[in-house]
Amino acid sequence: xxxxxxxxxxxxxxxxxxxxxxxxxxxxxxxxxxxxxxxxxxxxxxxxxxxxxxxxxxxxxxxxxxxxxxxxxxxxxxxxxxxxxxxxxxxxxxxxxxxxxxxxxxxxxxxxxxxxxxxxxxxxxxxxxxxxxxxxxxxxxxxxxx
Numbered sequence: 758x759x760x761x762x763x764x765x766x767x768x769x770x771x772x773x774x775x776x777x778x779x780x781x782x783x784x785x786x787x788x789x790x791x792x793x794x795x796x797x798x799x800x801x802x803x804x805x806x807x808x809x810x811x812x813x814x815x816x817x818x819x820x821x822x823x824x825x826x827x828x829x830x831x832x833x834x835x836x837x838x839x840x841x842x843x844x845x846x847x848x849x850x851x852x853x854x855x856x857x858x859x860x861x862x863x864x865x866x867x868x869x870x871x872x873x874x875x876x877x878x879x880x881x882x883x884x885x886x887x888x889x890x891x892x893x894x895x896x897x898x899x900x901x902x903x
Contacts, residue, residue, distance in 0.1 A: 797831060797832055798829065798830060798831040798832075799829070799830050800827065800828070800829050800830075801827070801828055801830070802825075802826070802827055802828075803825070803826055803828060804824070804825050805822070805823065805824065805825075806823040806826060806828065806837060806839075806901075806903070807823075807901060807902040807903035808822065808823040808837075808867060808869065808874050808899060808900070808901045808902065809821070809822050809899050809900060809902070810822075810823075810841075810867070810874060810876045810878075810897040810898065810899030811897055811898065811899060812876060812878065812895050812896055812897020812898065812899075813895055813896060813897070814845075814878060814880055814893050814894070814895025814896075814897075815847065815880065815882065815893040815895070816847060817845055817846055817847025817848075818845070818846045818847070819843045819844065819845045819846070819861070819863075819878070819880070819895065819897065820843065820844045820846075821841040821842060821843035821844070821863065821876075821878065821897070822841070822842055822843075823837060823839055823841065823867060824839055824840040824841060824842045824862075825839055825840050826838060826839020826840065826867075827839065833870055833871050834868070834869065834870050835867075835868070835869040835870075835901075836866070836867070836868055836869075837866070837867040837868075837869070838864075838865075838866055838867075839864070839865070839867070840862060840863070840864055841862065841863040841864065841865050841876075841878050842860075842861075842862055843860070843861045843862065843863055843878075843880070844858055844859070844860060844861070845858070845859050845860075845861045845880070846858055847859070851887070861880055863878045863879055863880040863881075864878070864879050865877055865878035865879055869901050871901070872900055872901050873898075873900070873901070874898065874899040874900060874901050875896075875897070875898050875899075876896070876897040876898070876899065877894065877895070877896060877897075878894070878895050878897060879892050879893070879894055879895075880892070880893050880895065881893075
């Protein structure tokens with residue numbers, strides 16, 4: 758038993774070193790110089806867009822960051838459809854209370870102009886003993902960091 762644990766820990770360490778060395782060598786590669794062509798519009802998939810939003814939905818406040826998305830860029834404007842990893846702040850008023858801060862994943866449409874962002878998110882509240890599950894629409898404003 759003890760030998761198998763030592764073997765597994767050595768194997769894990771070896772895999773960790775191998776993964777780190779792969780990232781290190783990729784970071785050292787030089788990219789060929791690219792000629793800059795002017796394109797006024799583009800559609801891209803991005804894992805993170807550097808936008809944070811503060812808004813209101815379902816009698817509570819949310820703070821979210823744009824997650825994986827598909828974006829369309831035209832000059833200084835950007836339209837994003839994507840997932841929204843969020844923290845929701847909502848106080849329950851009933852006899853049984855949930856935590857006031859809960860992690861949540863929503864979906865929504867975000868419009869950015871330069872550094873300003875406005876968003877229309879959709880969040881799902883699951884079924885409880887007192888209410889059916891339903892989608893809630895919200896509104897938020899925020900800032901683009903990139």
